[in-house]
Amino acid sequence: MSETPRDPNPPEHDEWLPEEEQTTAEQLVEPAGSQVGVTHEPPPRGDDAEEYRWHTGMQRPTGQPDAVEFVDVHKAFGRNKILRGLNMGIPEGMISMILGPSGTGKSVCIKHMVGLLYPDEGDVLVHGESVPNMTDDELFAMRKKFGVLFQDGALFGSMNLYDNTAFPLRQHTDKSEDEIGEIVRRRLREVGLGESEDKMPNELSGGMRKRAGFARALVLDPDIVLFDEPDSGLDPVRTALLCELIQEIHEENGGAYTVITHDIMSARRVAEFICVLWKGRIVESGPAEELFNSDNAFVRQFLSGESQWPLGME
Numbered sequence: 676m677s678e679t680p681r682d683p684n685p686p687e688h689d690e691w692l693p694e695e696e697q698t699t700a701e702q703l704v705e706p707a708g709s710q711v712g713v714t715h716e717p718p719p720r721g722d723d724a725e726e727y728r729w730h731t732g733m734q735r736p737t738g739q740p741d742a743v744e745f746v747d748v749h750k751a752f753g754r755n756k757i758l759r760g761l762n763m764g765i766p767e768g769m770i771s772m773i774l775g776p777s778g779t780g781k782s783v784c785i786k787h788m789v790g791l792l793y794p795d796e797g798d799v800l801v802h803g804e805s806v807p808n809m810t811d812d813e814l815f816a817m818r819k820k821f822g823v824l825f826q827d828g829a830l831f832g833s834m835n836l837y838d839n840t841a842f843p844l845r846q847h848t849d850k851s852e853d854e855i856g857e858i859v860r861r862r863l864r865e866v867g868l869g870e871s872e873d874k875m876p877n878e879l880s881g882g883m884r885k886r887a888g889f890a891r892a893l894v895l896d897p898d899i900v901l902f903d904e905p906d907s908g909l910d911p912v913r914t915a916l917l918c919e920l921i922q923e924i925h926e927e928n929g930g931a932y933t934v935i936t937h938d939i940m941s942a943r944r945v946a947e948f949i950c951v952l953w954k955g956r957i958v959e960s961g962p963a964e965e966l967f968n969s970d971n972a973f974v975r976q977f978l979s980g981e982s983q984w985p986l987g988m989e
């Protein structure tokens with residue numbers, strides 16, 4: 676069978692990757708880097724560095740095993756260090772949110788989870804399996820566990836909603852068109868687009884495109900669902916409705932949901948677990964109610980949206 680490991684991802688995302696980041700045969704067989712006995716630079720220093728309780732990656736107070744784990748992950752693009760020893764766990768069975776300022780590497784994290792990017796050092800584990808060490812076939816199989824809503828929605832412009840939503844099923848399963856039709860229509864109805872299956876993406880509002888991307892992310896009944904800013908560009912009412920939809924569908928389907936958002940109201944509404952990312956590491960992670968009562972200055976500032984110290988425009 677001629678399986679290619681990239682095909683769950685729309686072509687625009689292949690283009691997005693610079694050549695050096697594309698999967699090479701060596702990357703698929705060589706370990707991503709030693710994790711044992713490696714010592715890394717301390718967190719980025721500032722006068723206030725002691726304020727931050729850098730996450731050790733050892734204690735995750737959810738009582739749940741992790742569906743996805745980042746173990747001491749380092750990632751740089753040229754001289755631009757993005758992940759600097761990231762230890763992050765995404766617990767099974769919960770809606771988790773990854774929060775953090777623009778440009779901290781949240782989308783880069785998502786791409787590591789599905790093997791679109793590889794760590795320079797450290798490891799990324801999905802259900803305990805090392806993603807950078809997977810063979811092409813293993814990677815292909817692993818990606819079936821994921822439903823991904825990329826930041827830009829990433830519908831295929833040349834396909835109507837029905838075909839967009841059917842795409843993963845046609846590509847990853849041997850289901851008949853009848854079976855595919857049943858699943859696609861159910862998922863489109865669930866997100867309120869039952870009447871719009873013939874529409875082309877450019878005929879839809881931003882909110883409808885998000886919902887369509889959501890329907891498409893769910894058709895393979897994924898164990899792990901990743902949403903990269905599902906609420907960006909939506910008005911507050913649509914955002915609230917989308918949050919409700921995420922909760923409803925999570926309740927029904929279960930699994931590890933990971934939502935990246937800048938919207939603190941969304942986080943308050945749906946997050947059960949929160950990871951706050953800054954400068955390539957976790958500042959704090961834990962159950963949502965603990966994070967909202969954190970005494971960490973950065974977490975407090977970020978979760979309350981205040982403009983005062985320590986986070987500035989740099």
Ligand SMILES: Nc1ncnc2c1ncn2[C@@H]1O[C@H](COP(=O)(O)OP(=O)(O)OP(=O)(O)O)[C@@H](O)[C@H]1O
Pocket residue numbers: 691692693696752755757775776777778779780781782783784826
């Ligand atoms: N393939 C790439 N090549 C070079 N630089 C990249 C690449 N992907 C991401 N970056 C850089 O990595 C940094 C983190 O990007 P990322 O998209 O993960 O940020 P983010 O936290 O998702 O931000 P936002 O909240 O604005 O979406 C940015 O400086 C970005 O320019």
Ligand SMILES: [Mg+2]
Pocket residue numbers: 781782783826903
């Ligand atoms: Mg992003």
